[in-house]
Amino acid sequence: MLKKVAVILQPPVALFEFGVLTEVFGVDRSADGVPKFEYVVCTENPDEPLDAGPGTFVTAAHSLHAAAGADLVAVPSSLLTATPSEAVLTAIRDADHRGAYVMSLCSGAFALAAAGLLNDRTVAIHWRYADRLAREYPQVRVDADILYAQDGRIISSAGTAAGIDACLHVVRTELGTAVANRIARRMVVSPHRDGGQKQFIERPAVARSEQSLQPTLDWMTENIAHTITVAAMARVAGVAQRTLTRRFMAEVGLTPHAWLTRQRVARVQELLEDTRLSVEDVAAESGFGTAPLLRHHFTRLIGITPTEYRKRFVKRTSAE
Incomplete structure (x- = not known):
């Protein structure tokens, strides 16, 4: 602790x-x-x-x-x-x-x-x-x-x-x-930036004529429980899919899919800590859909299984 x-x-x-x-x-x-x-x-x-x-x-x-x-x-x-x-x-x-x-x-x-x-x-x-x-x-x-x-x-x-x-x-x-x-x-800072994210991007973040991706990122976060395709992201951003990918790399340093996966994992962490939902229900609420897919991405990014994460958090909060 x-x-x-x-x-x-x-x-x-x-x-x-x-x-x-x-x-x-x-x-x-x-x-x-x-x-x-x-x-x-x-x-x-x-x-x-x-x-x-x-x-x-x-x-x-x-x-x-x-x-x-x-x-x-x-x-x-x-x-x-x-x-x-x-x-x-x-x-x-x-x-x-x-x-x-x-x-x-x-x-x-x-x-x-x-x-x-x-x-x-x-x-x-x-x-x-x-x-x-x-x-x-x-x-x-x-x-x-x-x-x-x-x-x-x-x-x-x-x-x-x-x-x-x-x-x-x-x-x-x-x-x-x-x-x-x-x-x-x-x-008033980002709650979670992945440690492996690059320190800086060689290209400018966004051209002056372009709008920020923030509205698209907000839409993705608000709809995290639903299926979100790159095509749907591009429609919300009002750009072609290739353009969307380039702008994601320039503005957040990740591909659209990688950024979305990290947001889903962050949502899983919240649900594991704050609710008693089963892993299957957490998978549905976070947009992973299935428990095996959730476990795969969660373990890859966090380093432990969802069950181990929940046990660790419950143990610490009960000790406070």
């Missing part, structure tokens, strides 16, 4: 990544049905101001000892030329040894690599720093394309908004889709 979150700051502090962690884990949203986390911000020398950019300083009230016992220890971006202190590396290693989640945001991955946690693991990082990370730590499998990655209890993310995706991924994994969706709704 995810209860205590510790953030380790190193100068200079990247305010956006630090703010992402605070927004997801440090804001009390218990009134919205989100469990309140014990959130501590740590640094090697507490009460000593840390440079956080032009004219800005941050002070952390806790020493690194406060990270002990945390279920998640997160390391946001910091200066690449500064080697993490042995005290910081020890705190990171201790978290890993006791089985806690350890997460890096953007260049925070260098600290995890220096601690030896990333050897033989697939790691996400901002594309700008990928070559350097691979060069300095050749045992790390660096993927410059993906938004975030989970390899065991190690979670890594690319820059800026990808950190939000990684944080919500942890919440979704530990507390379920409904809780992650409540946080995302308050933050």
Whole structure:
């Protein structure tokens, strides 16, 4: 169960990544049905101001000892030329040894690599720093394309908004889709972007003369329980099927079928958590139609069966 979150700051502090962690884990949203986390911000020398950019300083009230016992220890971006202190590396290693989640945001991955946690693991990082990370730590499998990655209890993310995706991924994994969706709704962000989605698309998202696909995406979501063909999507979008596929790849980085499948799986997660419907009924409500097809796609994308997912969620909610 995810209860205590510790953030380790190193100068200079990247305010956006630090703010992402605070927004997801440090804001009390218990009134919205989100469990309140014990959130501590740590640094090697507490009460000593840390440079956080032009004219800005941050002070952390806790020493690194406060990270002990945390279920998640997160390391946001910091200066690449500064080697993490042995005290910081020890705190990171201790978290890993006791089985806690350890997460890096953007260049925070260098600290995890220096601690030896990333050897033989697939790691996400901002594309700008990928070559350097691979060069300095050749045992790390660096993927410059993906938004975030989970390899065991190690979670890594690319820059800026990808950190939000990684944080919500942890919440979704530990507390379920409904809780992650409540946080995302308050933050006004997408509740779920797949970690394997590309960091950026080479082509422009949409030409100036084209309309956004959002109305089509909304229509697909509203009709998720029904059969939706590419031809039907194209009719709603008012374009040819080939044009629709090109625009999907440009705007969301996925084919129409892949995007729809992910939305169906997200709907399955909600139904497994919030209802007692059978897997067969969940398949009908989510648009998969049959239980075997649901199980195939759910297991492929989530990594466990629908039955295992429901047991895990019920066990956690009953323990709260």
